[in-house]
Amino acid sequence: MTAARSIPLLDLRAQHKQIRDEIVAEVTRLIDSQRFILGEEVAELERQVAGYCNAAYGIGCASGTDALVLALTALDIGRGDQVLTVPYTFFATAGAIADVGAEPVFVDIDEDTCQMDVEQVEAALNRYPRVKAIVPVHLFGSCVDMDPLLAVAADRGIPIVEDAAQAIGAEYRGRRAGGMGAIGCFSFFPSKNLGGYGDGGMLTTTDARLAERLRALRVHGSRRKYYHEEVGFNSRLDTLQAAVLLVKFRYLDVWTAARQRNAERYRRVLGHSPAPVRFQAVPPFVTRHVVNQFIIRAPGRDALKAFLADRGIGTEVYYPLPLHRQPCFSTLGYREGDFPASERLAAESLALPVYPELAEEDLEAVCAAIRGYYAG
Numbered sequence: 532m533t534a535a536r537s538i539p540l541l542d543l544r545a546q547h548k549q550i551r552d553e554i555v556a557e558v559t560r561l562i563d564s565q566r567f568i569l570g571e572e573v574a575e576l577e578r579q580v581a582g583y584c585n586a587a588y589g590i591g592c593a594s595g596t597d598a599l600v601l602a603l604t605a606l607d608i609g610r611g612d613q614v615l616t617v618p619y620t621f622f623a624t625a626g627a628i629a630d631v632g633a634e635p636v637f638v639d640i641d642e643d644t645c646q647m648d649v650e651q652v653e654a655a656l657n658r659y660p661r662v663k664a665i666v667p668v669h670l671f672g673s674c675v676d677m678d679p680l681l682a683v684a685a686d687r688g689i690p691i692v693e694d695a696a697q698a699i700g701a702e703y704r705g706r707r708a709g710g711m712g713a714i715g716c717f718s719f720f721p722s723k724n725l726g727g728y729g730d731g732g733m734l735t736t737t738d739a740r741l742a743e744r745l746r747a748l749r750v751h752g753s754r755r756k757y758y759h760e761e762v763g764f765n766s767r768l769d770t771l772q773a774a775v776l777l778v779k780f781r782y783l784d785v786w787t788a789a790r791q792r793n794a795e796r797y798r799r800v801l802g803h804s805p806a807p808v809r810f811q812a813v814p815p816f817v818t819r820h821v822v823n824q825f826i827i828r829a830p831g832r833d834a835l836k837a838f839l840a841d842r843g844i845g846t847e848v849y850y851p852l853p854l855h856r857q858p859c860f861s862t863l864g865y866r867e868g869d870f871p872a873s874e875r876l877a878a879e880s881l882a883l884p885v886y887p888e889l890a891e892e893d894l895e896a897v898c899a900a901i902r903g904y905y906a907g
């Protein structure tokens with residue numbers, strides 16, 4: 532059985548339709564100018580995103596993954612070091628730690644909020660004395676409990692790199708994601724709230740020296756053309772992507788409000804139904820959840836996912852295998868059961884369509900199908 536029309540998890544074409552003329556004009560202008568590397572568009576986006584995140588500096592780069600790699604490199608993290616993060620996140624969080632030669636070590640998440648359980652951090656720092664940075668992940672557009680984390684980290688002189696890839700504009704006690712730690716890392720992957728037409732990323736910081744080093748690191752460690760004080764990367768944000776993102780940035784708050792409206796509707800409609808689903812908890816310290824994903828916890832998740840797919844409803848599992856169980860990290864010595872909250876979320880979480888342009892009747896149809904599944 533299929534729904535009257537299919538409802539995808541994300542429909543980027545619906546968004547593109549609204550802004551097509553503006554995008555085409557900008558991209559055409561740039562192609563005609565043949566200026567493709569850095570330039571005014573990248574600088575302008577860096578200013579705007581930094582301002583939006585309450586940071587002094589923005590540094591565009593090639594992806595969110597590269598933002599994490601650049602951040603860790605700028606903090607001199609490398610071989611022999613450990614970096615503390617969570618196992619329930621997109622792979623790149625830990626992949627970037629491994630990419631710089633360091634070892635990812637984990638604390639579990641809080642099962643209700645899906646965020647790093649900061650109460651476990653102190654014990655983890657005692658257990659792992661080589662931790663040189665902490666990477667909290669503001670997952671799904673919510674926020675980690677930053678104040679206690681910042682306090683523990685400051686006590687030990689350990690810098691925090693915020694993985695804010697999914698959380699542009701999210702607020703913790705009124706402070707923006709990416710503006711609280713030493714460095715914030717953002718992704719412009721197309722599915723993000725501010726998504727490019729390809730890969731892209733951004734770093735934010737209020738530390739002038741870090742900003743200057745990051746700017747050099749993204750162009751082969753060069754401050755003066757053809758002179759290299761250190762070996763860096765080729766990781767610039769494309770001018771074309773910056774031009775697209777400058778157009779989309781104007782709509783970000785309107786789109787975020789639509790995501791929030793959809794999330795509220797799910798909570799209202801599903802919350803008042805007999806379907807035994809649970810929602811991601813949003814504690815009072817999260818003063819702005821930007822809903823990059825709307826996650827439910829559903830008993831019999833895989834069967835529910837298949838049932839919805841049969842009815843033309845797209846969903847996704849974020850993330851089916853926690854990072855401590857990934858084959859590439861088997862040498863780290865973790866076992867099943869080491870991070871039970873992450874493992875339970877991996878087994879039960881399901882992302883529902885929440886994109887800004889989702890029609891109200893489609894959202895109602897998703898809720899009706901979920902109710903129907905549990906009504907059996």
Ligand SMILES: Cc1ncc(COP(=O)(O)O)c(C=O)c1O
Nearest residue numbers: 594595596621623624696718720
């Ligand atoms: C939490 C998190 N960290 C890092 C990344 C990496 O970003 P990118 O795909 O732009 O490399 C992503 C997104 O893809 C992400 O969701």
